[in-house]
Amino acid sequence: MPEPIDTETAETEVVESTPQPSGAAALLRWFLVIGVVFAMFALGAFWIARNWIDDQGTGDPASADAAADDGGATAAREYPVPDFRLASLDGRRMGPPDFEGQAVVIDFWASWCGPCKLQAKMLDKLHEELDGQEVRFLAINLGEDEETVREYVEETPFPYSVLLDPEEELMMRYEIYGLPTVMVIDREGQVSYLRTGLTDVPTLRRELAKIGIEL
Numbered sequence: 001m002p003e004p005i006d007t008e009t010a011e012t013e014v015v016e017s018t019p020q021p022s023g024a025a026a027l028l029r030w031f032l033v034i035g036v037v038f039a040m041f042a043l044g045a046f047w048i049a050r051n052w053i054d055d056q057g058t059g060d061p062a063s064a065d066a067a068a069d070d071g072g073a074t075a076a077r078e079y080p081v082p083d084f085r086l087a088s089l090d091g092r093r094m095g096p097p098d099f100e101g102q103a104v105v106i107d108f109w110a111s112w113c114g115p116c117k118l119q120a121k122m123l124d125k126l127h128e129e130l131d132g133q134e135v136r137f138l139a140i141n142l143g144e145d146e147e148t149v150r151e152y153v154e155e156t157p158f159p160y161s162v163l164l165d166p167e168e169e170l171m172m173r174y175e176i177y178g179l180p181t182v183m184v185i186d187r188e189g190q191v192s193y194l195r196t197g198l199t200d201v202p203t204l205r206r207e208l209a210k211i212g213i214e215l
Contacts, residue, residue, distance in 0.1 A: 077194075079174055079191040079194060080173055080174070081189060081190065082095070082096040082104075082106075082183070082185050082189065082190075082191060083095075083096065083097050083189070084096070084097075084169075084170065084173075085097065085098070086140065086163040086164055086165055087146075087163065087164050088161050088162060088163050088164070089146070089149065089150060089153060089161075089162045089163075089164070090161070094138075094161060094163065095138075095163070096138075096185050096189060097189070099136045100189070101134070101187055102134045102135060102136050102187065103134060103135045103136070103184065103185060103186060103187055103208060103211055103213055104135070104136045104137075104138060104183075104184070104185040105123065105126070105135060105136070105137045105138070105182065105183070105184055105185075105204065105208075106137075106138045106139075106140055106182065106183040106184075106185070107119060107120060107123050107137070107138070107139045107140070107180060107181075107182055108140050108142055108170070108171075108176055108179060108180060108181040108182070108183070109139060109140070109141060109142070109179055109180050110141060110142055110143060110144055110179055111141070111144060111148060111149065111152040113179045113180060115179070115180055115197075115198055116179055116180040117156070118198060119180040119182065119198055119199065120139070120156075120158065120180075122198075122199075122200060122201050123137065123182075123204075124159060125201055126201050126204055126205070127159055127160060128159075129215075130208075130213070130215070133213060133214070134187075134213065135208065135213055136160070137159075137160040137161075138160060138161055138162075138163055139158045139160060139161070139162045139163070140162075140163045140164075140165055140170065141162065141163070141164055141165065142165050142168050142170065142171050142176070142179065143165070143166060143167075143168045143171070144164075144166060145166055146164055146166070149162065149164060174191075174194065176196060177196060178196045178197065179196070180196075180197070180198065180199075181194065181195065181196045181197075182194070182195055182199040182204070184204070184207050184208065184211070186211040186212075187211060187212065192207065192210065192211050193207045
């Protein structure tokens, strides 16, 4: 005669015999979770940066004073006269001395510099806004060879001249320790503003107004 089945014991045996996920499967699941979280973070950061650029590009100069007074500018310091000329991608040698009586905005950048791309977009907005004014823009690449710069500019063109400083001579001359760096030269050919790090459009409007550029 068959022995009675112990229901509790049978259920326990079934549960204990259920295959458990291996260590590799658990690790893969953690990688998937981490990947999803990272992707969400990257999308959020991109959305914030994109909206921040749009806001800075249309900001009111009167409301930018507090943001601009962040101690990043070093205009009070005396810098060497910007009398240099460099080779450009179009085969000329040019620089601030070629724009006598005009203000000059210079963007120091490199192709490997992520924030430089944001700075270039903001300067594009200002360049478009100041079209016809007595302001010239230059993009000076620091530390890269002509082929690297040319390939980058073909994919991401600048609306103004690109100059080359492969030996980083200006970086040493003006003590530029990071990128992007923006320089403003007044009508008399003196450095009126020099800042390392992102410089927003309202700040640049204000600095140009200081040297007599009507906006």
